[in-house]
Amino acid sequence: MNSDKLSKRLETVTKYIPEGARLADIGSDHAYLPCYMVQKGGIPFAIAGEVVEGPYRSAKSHVEELGLTKKISVRKGDGLAVIQPGEVDAITIAGMGGSLIASILEQGKSKLAGVKRLILQPNISAISIREWLLDNGWGLIAEEILEEDGKIYEILVAEQGNERVAYGDNLEKGLLLGPYLLQEKNSAFQKKWSMELATWNKILTQLKQASTSAENEKKKHELLKKIQLVEEILSK
Template sequence: MQLDARLRAIANFVPRGSRVADVGTDHGHLALTLVQEGTADFVIASDKNEGPLAAASHAVQSAGLAEQIALRQSNGLIRIAPMEVDTVCLAGMGGALMIEILSAAPATVKRLSTLVLQPQGAAMELRWWLYQNDWYIADEALVEADGRMYEIMQAKRGKKPTPNRILLEIGPMLWKKKPPLLRRHIEVLLLGKQRALAGMQKSETAQKSRKYAETKAYIEKLEAYRAW
């Protein structure tokens, strides 16, 4: 099955020989590819909605992979038992929702070795949560698909020092690897901060606030990273 650049990057971060939970599987494209390419030995493809799960079920049956791909209607990881899988993929949802899903199933998450995450927003908060909960960012990628840029993270179980706030926002491994899209990624982050600063500049009270000074200083730091 041909995956777009986003799903391909996610698939590339799944360790070979994994037992995977593809949460929010949609039509099951990722689950099918992981098994067909021999990356995963077994996949639980879950979704909270009946429609996508029915489409995934049809695709799995058509591919003759019902023994290797189990389909479950589930909200997050609630219906996945501890040690049933060792890798979880979460993609196409907000970082805050990912934190909520992972926090709601501590017994299952504790037994995982790898997380593959593609947050739609709140990436900094997600990275911070990972480091506070005995995970660290092992690898990251930036990809472009359908005119949008996506951040993909591979997190591994283990305790490492938490990166500074700027690196949590940029992505510590993105900064280390410096992929071609990195400068554009930093420019997008800068634009958001600059818009926030412009909004505060409309008020004299806001301009005297601590938040204004912090935002201005943060922009200067981001600009320094952009100019590497």
Template sequence: MVKLSKRLHTIASYVPEGAKVADIGSDHALLPVYLAQTGRVAYAVAGEINDGPFEAASKQVKEAGLGSVISVRQGNGLAVIDEHEVDVVTIAGMGGALIVSILEEGKPKLASVRTLVLQPNVAEDQVRHWLVRNDWVLHDETVLEEDGKFYEILCAYRHPDAASANRELYRPKRLGEGLIVESVELARYGPLLLTRGDAAFYDKWKSEIEKISHIIAGMTRGGTEAAYKRQQELLAERERIEEVLSCWQKVKPS
């Protein structure tokens, strides 16, 4: 049986039993192979656009003897699946903007899909905004650290009243006695992540503070007006993250 990273194992845990899944950008098809080997899925499509990963995925599936369960296909995004072919789509290891582009361009292929499991490497807020605009509701989200990197995994469901559910999910939240986290910020931090006590959430945003501090330290004094404006924006961003984390620590669940 193939072994998965902590990141891929977490993604696998969100795939419902008996699902028909399409893994877009499947690379070596590790996720579909694992799901098939564990009997978690009835059928899977491993989609990959690039020649090398496509060939690696085909080899992986063949060596695992799973050609009757997993179809390896080469193509761009959701173009590799037919309408009503799958009920779960997983997309992992890409930037948030690219994931949004894949979902937007392939919307007709999502008609039968009931679960999206998405792991953007950056721009997670763009993915959350797309889900809201297209009547998907976050069922769960996880942040984890692996090999010095932080990953957010978002699981979204179809909902009979998505508009109402999302209004409630992204309603401005109060942290502590006075701090209000607005809807736009909830999309950045994660509306569910912000209500939990996960240590990885704190570590991720502490790491973000360090990155911002490093950028500020590298900015030269006496630069252009645009550079000064950017420096002030970064200082304000860092201060806000520190404020959110401070309040989050005081009210986080034990």
């Protein structure tokens, strides 16, 4: 992987970065994404944030090698701690779990005031992000789901305001499955949820065999509800 060719996953993320945006890429790894965007002339300035020493050094040396130190600031710090309020207007966070991304946004809320767009790519639990966006006044404007090297990724794009619009009257389904992804139901979507169903059914079987406790019954009830919901969607 290098900065003139991104993975399909990251290239899909770049499609949603507004032209001319000042970008912060959080958990930037080798800073591939900001380097790619700056080299293509899509953005004038980026911050590459990394909390881990190894990836931080890799990002720094990658930016130096490409002679982009005037346009890309590589910073070490936790989540949104690397940016100042008003410094960027778009943020990308890719390649982490959904609940981690949601907690990064929650902890860095004070830095989001001037941010116009969030582009988020969770590896798991996209629902955690959708719930956070809904609770914090961010509306989904686009979503994508894709498969690359046998893994399935979701990309969520949000802007401030209109947080309920995308969901219509299907909030529960939309939070779990994605309101835009539900409309398209492409092959990656079908595959992801068929796999989830198989896992849930296995867990349900185990729960049925386990001793009955109030907690088990609650889990069974919640699982059954999700299974019915997803089966209904996939059968349409």
